[in-house]
Amino acid sequence: MVLCPVIGKLQHKHVVLASASPRRQEILSNAGLRFEVVPSRFKEKLHKASFATPYAYAVETAKQKALEVAGRMHQKDLRAPDVVIGADTIVAVGATILEKPVDKQDAYRMLSRLNGKEHSVFTGVAIVHCCSKDGRLDTEVSEFYEETTVTFSELSEELLWEYINSGEPMDKAGGYGIQALGGMLVENVHGDFLNVVGFPLNHFCKELARLYYPPRPEGLRRVKHDSIPAVDTFENLSDTEGGGSDPGPSAEGGRGGEEADGDRSQAPGALDAALNGAESRPPFPTGLLELMDGFKASKVLFTACKLKLFDVLKDQGPLKAVDVARKLDACAGGTEQLLDVCVALGLLEKTHRGYSNTAVTTLHLVSDAEHSLLGLAEYNDAHVWGVFTRLGLAVREGAGQARGALGVTEEEEHLSQSREMTLQFMRAMHSLSKLTAHHVATAFDLSRFTSACDLGGCTGILARELAREYPHLQVTVFDLPEVIELSGGFQRGGRQTERIRFVPGDFFKDNLPEADLYVLSRILQDWPDDRLHKLLSRISSGCKPGGGLLVAEAAAEEEEGASRSPRLRTLSAGQPRSPDEHRRLLQRHGFRDVRVARAGDLLRVVLGTRAAP
């Protein structure tokens, strides 16, 4: 019996579990999944400090494990499996990540840290859909994580050593196995138990449901009450409900169908209900109403950022509304309203002690946070907001040379040359690149290259990540003189900096610095076709045979899960390209062996090798 119908969707696919963990194998086969086991050879060696959170590390490791197996199987017989599943379980005590102990002393150190306290267990999971076409491997990665909190009892030294000497801790994250003897150490578990054991089965089924069952239009959503109602997202998943044939994985988020209308056309009282007019009542348009208010939510966020509200609360919170108003030098009533709206938007928490930042706000909306997105908020508020106010006019009248509906006006062109505007743009790019650079730098193994040139590399965030990942790589950041001049203010030193140099120039006019690998990250989409081909042909002529071109661009929406931002961006830039369009683009400019991979949630990365002319 297959309880989760979506597991049945994988029945006729070649599924590979890229894991040696016997626990994962057991959990998945108990769930009725048929799969081959090919343990991954990916070494768990990612640089932990470069991840903003422990779970980001687990997710990336899971992804690399699965991609390694997909790549190896494809290389071996030029056929990849349909789906490869990778997972990584870690134990986190605050920001410290514990993996499997290397010896007994290490196990002792780990268990002592967990003793009498609460910790989190994260499992990152990657589901890689593979496709081999003309000898090339294409992959689409969906990834997620699950957190469970576990509390250990106060344990004596003697008991810890007895447990260690049982041998159980050695192949387990954090040095314990909750499913066996280790269960005796545990006082409390909050969350999915199987997630601690090594695989979050429930979340996995929901993720498959999201991938394989795209939401149907609002009006068509109905719940079949004879399907399995135990888990919310599973409710509308029977095959007949899905409309017959296998829709295949969909990147659209899909939680639809759970509301209370029911399938009245099949229910005994259907005719009565129809006569009463209940059937003609449309479903409540919650999503649409939220969309209508979307601009207000953005403006609240921008305003709070501009007022430095999150900085004040970070340093001095929790604070009452009057105290926040005093610190911001603002009106008490207005401040309280803003604070309450921020609470409703999930940006703040409110307790009897006052208002404080939420975890995501602390990570991303505080000025000095490593992964602060304040620069992006500032740029969107100061520039993009204004551009979008004339969308109607731009659609009616066209936008000159621009590829998107919203071209740049002369006034904006002029303004964009101002120092303040350049700085604002750089701050936005800087904060966005911090989120994406690691994914771009590690989407492919670039260790064969000894020099790289990041064209339009702005403040050098990607350059720094490349230098950190590849200890033998020299990296040049090439950008306009005014950008290079201002980039100094963004540098923070660090061991890699001596391998990075900044060179001013215009990639449409000046000689490109020599390099084995050229990098274009989020550049191509901003240019109309003629400019783009000019740039690519300049790179192609500068690139020696065997050299590489790495392009990172926004992935098209249909590959994008729930994110709408690339599609919205088409209004001010151009359409995101498909993997095939990217491949053809690079081939047209003399690059061969073009490979495509996803780099995190936002970007797709393409790597081509310059063929001999």
Ligand SMILES: Cc1cn([C@@H]2O[C@H](COP(=O)(O)OP(=O)(O)OP(=O)(O)O)[C@@H](O)[C@H]2O)c(=O)[nH]c1=O
């Ligand atoms: C906390 C806890 C962990 N584990 C096991 O810890 C390993 C984690 O290591 P991993 O690196 O994620 O996996 P692996 O075993 O090295 O396999 P692989 O996927 O090939 O890397 C996995 O085994 C899990 O079950 C338990 O069995 N019980 C528990 O309570």
